[in-house]
Amino acid sequence: MKGNEAIAISAIRNGVDGYFGYPITPQSEVMETLMKEKPWETTGMVVLQAESETSAVNMIYGGACCGKKVMTSSSSPGVSLMCEGISYMAGTELPCVIVDVMRGGPGLGTIQPSQSDYDMIVKGGGHGDFHNIVIAPASAQDMYDYVDWGFELAFRYRNPVIILADGIIGQMMEKVEMHPSKPRRTAEEIRRDAPWATTGKTPDRPRNIMTSLSLDSDIQEVFNRKLARKYAEIEANEVKYTEYLTDDAEYLFVAFGCSSRICEAAVDELRQNGVQVGLLRPVTLYPYPFTRIGELASGMKSIMSIELNLGQMVNDVRLAVEGKCPVGFYGRQGGNIFTPEEVVDAFLKFNNLK
Amino acid sequence: MDTADIKKPENIVYRKPALITDNVMHYCPGCSHGVVHKLIAEVIDEMGIQESTIGICPVGCSVFAYNYIDIDWEEAAHGRAPALATATKRLCPDKHVFTYQGDGDLASIGTAEIIHACSRGENIVVIFINNGIYGMTGGQMAPTTLIGMKTSTTPYGRDPKLNGFPMVIADMISHLDGTAFITRQSVHTAAAVRKAKSAIRKAFEYSEKNIGLSFVEIVSTCNSGWKMNPVDANKWMVENMFRKYPIGDIKDILK
């Protein structure tokens, strides 16, 4: 199935309570698939087409307030509109999953694949002092698996989780293994797992207020520091990455999402020509695998960040490397996609091997 | 008669509703918000629906409504309360869900949200406080500001050539098939307060019938923003606001 379809099917099979979305290429198949599957007749999942991305994200804000598993999906321009709600949910400490199937920008840009929202999503995704947990799928299987993983993280830390995908992962069809499904949680389970939620004030507890407003600087600062402790915990526990042929590598590629797949092919080609190169794929973009990249940097002749943008993640790679080896960048923009050969060329040029 | 005597049950003639908390209200003296809060609290109490009611606060003066009525609350971003209410009601269909919004929130930044919630026929209650001005940010022009009315952003009076015309939201949404009950009320006299309360009660009752959205507009004063004393503000409202926003039921699909 397509990556976008995998998101929809996974949501139904993993007990998601609600999806609220707005059509935008290249991810409209998510809502189309959900509408076709009619999960409200089977699991009771709510699916609604909102009047805008702004509304869609505020609908999941409302649903998250009730302790429900709610999600939305969009593509770059739509996610810009959603940043309001993302910030409110971070400030209210609400769990949710948002899928960004990136396309070329800025502005209306193109509808072809891109990774140009890295900075927007990983460094912010709305106003204020906060982090999204960001996970980057590289296959349709990942799209399927990350919905459930995303909700696990979102509820464990009461924090928005963003699945940062791209047009390739969304549109590409691949084999997907569907794991045993999970039922939706009952009202009692929600009351137990999310005692903070607006489930209706009962005599046994004070009223629950879901808000990000404090107006008092001291109270706000206490809250910001509480968030900082949470982020420290996330950074300590949740970093995830995969490595490909790094054991004996003298050179390293760093790439996420679809770019990591293309780099894998570039690694194979270079290895055939006797160049000892490896690949690190950050699976979580926040928290970022700074430590591991730093460790690897000590033994490398150079590291290259390969991205479908003008060079956004490369800044994090530089932070991780701390000058231990040269850091290079190669990218394509606007919805153009590099081929493994192009990456090999860029690698040879950067390392003066040509 | 000392305080102890006054508090004796046989001497009590008026008390605050059980669901109004002890928090000190931040509203200006003479403001309509406090009265409307009281009416909502009474209706929820009398209907016995405290455990099933979820309120959605706006951004504006009533942003702190959650401090005053003892139910579960969600605090929306500016204008988005109907979006939160939509999801809350659809995901928890057995709950009574209402939004409480001012004219800046509902009629300006949140027009898309309110119109589409009405259009979809969400089974929620919307309480709309229309005082023709932005109170919280210091008295700027609202979409409902009357022609000629002075505000901090229309210091020479609202000029339609410069600022357009006042928006009559309740009438606009009455044309949408998803709305069930639309009424315009006020709370400036005891009689008006009683009528407003029964309108709010009716709106909550209609929301149980799954027949569409119920909308109660309360034409209100903002004596601070209008720069009048409360008595003059009430008078000005009757003479000016009621002409553009006449009191009464606008739509009732069960009648």
Added chain:
Amino acid sequence: MKEEIIIAGFGGQGVLSMGKVLAYSAIMQDMEVTWMPSYGPEMRGGTANVCVILSDRKIGSPIVTKYDTAIILNQQSLDKFEKSVKPGGLLLYDPSGITRHPERKDIEIAKINAIEVAANVGNSKVYNMAVLGAFLRLRPVVGMENVGKGLRKCIPARYSDLISLNEDAIVKGGESVLIINEI
């Protein structure tokens, strides 16, 4: 085994669904598969192409620039992809509407008049299956029993009466393919 295939033509010719049937058939044979379409506002009439990769092993890059096989259904696509076939690879094309025929000598070239096949089968909509049949005759990368299964995955249940028609087109397409350049 790894086969990298580009299928390209006009939108509406069934390019994407041909790729889909091929991809599903390979999945039925327990292979790894990627199906990566070009996508855009042109739903009909514009150019459409899909890259299908079939492999025994996990597939790395879903984006490639050189193909083992190019299946070409219009002139624009022929101009664009003829040079992208790997030496020794296969170019299969439908000659209708083609004004400049393929010229390379280092690849295998075959043609299929699929409009005629579809007309003989009795339904112009099975055009793409005739082309698929021609390809599978030249490159039997998936067994026919799995193609049947893949077809059933792709055709909605309400159109199940069309399965035999499609299968017919695949068989007839296989019988009608002509090899022009052998290497």
